[in-house]
Amino acid sequence: MSLMKKNETDVTEFIFLAFGEILHLQTFLFLIFLAIYILTLTANSVNILLVMTHQHLHTPMYYFLGNLSCLEILYSSAILPKMLAILWTGDMTISVKGCIAQLYFFSLLICSECYLLSVMSYDRFLAICKPLHYATLMNSKCCVQLAVSCWVNGVVFVSLYLMLVLEIHYCGLNEIDHFYCEAFPLINLSCSHSTILSFVTLALAFIFSFPPFLLTVISYVYIISAVLKIPSTIGRQKAFSTCSSHLIVVCIFYGAIIIVYLVPKMETMKVLNKIFSLLYTILPPIANPLIYSLRNKDVKEVLKKLLGKLWKTNSKSPGCAMYRSEW
Numbered sequence: 001m002s003l004m005k006k007n008e009t010d011v012t013e014f015i016f017l018a019f020g021e022i023l024h025l026q027t028f029l030f031l032i033f034l035a036i037y038i039l040t041l042t043a044n045s046v047n048i049l050l051v052m053t054h055q056h057l058h059t060p061m062y063y064f065l066g067n068l069s070c071l072e073i074l075y076s077s078a079i080l081p082k083m084l085a086i087l088w089t090g091d092m093t094i095s096v097k098g099c100i101a102q103l104y105f106f107s108l109l110i111c112s113e114c115y116l117l118s119v120m121s122y123d124r125f126l127a128i129c130k131p132l133h134y135a136t137l138m139n140s141k142c143c144v145q146l147a148v149s150c151w152v153n154g155v156v157f158v159s160l161y162l163m164l165v166l167e168i169h170y171c172g173l174n175e176i177d178h179f180y181c182e183a184f185p186l187i188n189l190s191c192s193h194s195t196i197l198s199f200v201t202l203a204l205a206f207i208f209s210f211p212p213f214l215l216t217v218i219s220y221v222y223i224i225s226a227v228l229k230i231p232s233t234i235g236r237q238k239a240f241s242t243c244s245s246h247l248i249v250v251c252i253f254y255g256a257i258i259i260v261y262l263v264p265k266m267e268t269m270k271v272l273n274k275i276f277s278l279l280y281t282i283l284p285p286i287a288n289p290l291i292y293s294l295r296n297k298d299v300k301e302v303l304k305k306l307l308g309k310l311w312k313t314n315s316k317s318p319g320c321a322m323y324r325s326e327w
Contacts, residue, residue: 112154118212205261
C-alpha cells in the first residue's frame with residue numbers, strides 16, 4: 001500500500017514543531033549545530049584517515065573505531081543537514097517520502113551503532129582480561145564477522161520494520177512535535193490501525209538497546225575490576241580515567257535511547273524526550289572520536305607525526321621561506 005496515493009491520504013508533507021517556540025534563537029542554534037556538524041565530520045574523517053593510512057593502527061580496536069567513525073558520519077548526516085536547513089531557511093516542512101527515508105536511515109545506523117559499541121566493549125574486555133588469548137579470539141576474520149553482523153542486523157531488522165511503516169497512511173494532522181522524523185510521533189499521526197507497529201517499535205528498541213547495553217556494562221565491570229588490580233597507582237588512575245569516560249558516554253547514549261523509546265510516554269515528558277533525543281543523536285558523533293580515538297596515546301602520536309610532516313612540508317615551500325626571511 002503506497003503512502004503517496006491521493007485516494008488514501010491527504011498528507012503530502014509534515015511540519016516540524018520542535019523549533020517553533022525558539023525561533024528567536026534561530027541564528028544562534030544554526031551556528032551551534034553547524035559547528036557541531038563540522039567538528040563531527042572533521043574528527044571522524046581524521047580518525048578514519050589515520051586508521052587507514054598507518055600500519056600499526058591496523059588492529060581490532062582501531063578497526064572497530066574506524067567502523068564507528070563511519071557510522072557517526074552517516075547518522076549525523078541523516079539528522080543535522082535537515083535541521084540546519086530548517087534553521088537557515090525557516091522552512092520546517094519535510095515531504096512524507098523524505099520523512100520516511102530519514103526515519104529508515106537513522107534507525108538503521110543507530111541500531112548498528114548500539115551493537116557495535118557492545119562489540120567494542122567486548123574487544124576491550126578480551127584485551128585487558130584475557131590478554132594471552134586475545135590474538136586468537138579476536139583475529140582478523142572474527143573482527144570482520146563482528147563488524148559486518150552489526151551492519152547487517154541493522155539493515156535486515158530496520159528494512160523489515162520499514163515494510164510495516166509503509167503500510168500506515170496519514171489523512172489528517174501533519175505536525176511532528178520533534179526536530180526529526182522519530183518513530184512514535186509518526187505513528188501518533190497515522191489514521192490507520194498502528195497498534196502492531198507501536199509494539200514492533202518497542203520490541204526493536206528493546207532488542208537494539210537493552211541487551212547491548214547490558215553486555216557493555218558487564219564488560220566494563222570486568223575491565224574496571226582488572227584495572228583496580230594494576231599495582232602502579234599512576235597506571236591505575238590513567239586506565240580508570242579512560243574506562244570511566246568510555247562508560248559515561250556509552251551510558252548516556254544507551255540510557256537516552258531507553259528513556260525515549262521504552263519509558264511510558266507522558267505529557268510532561270515531551271520536552272525531556274527532545275533533550276534525551278539530542279543526547280543520542282547529536283552528542284555521540286562528536287564525543288566518541290574525541291574519547292575513543294583522539295585521547296588514545298597511539299592515535300595522538302600518529303596525529304603528531306602527521307602534523308609534523310605537514311608543518312615541515314609547508315615550511316620548505318618558497319612562500320614560507322620568503323615569509324621567514326622577512327623576519
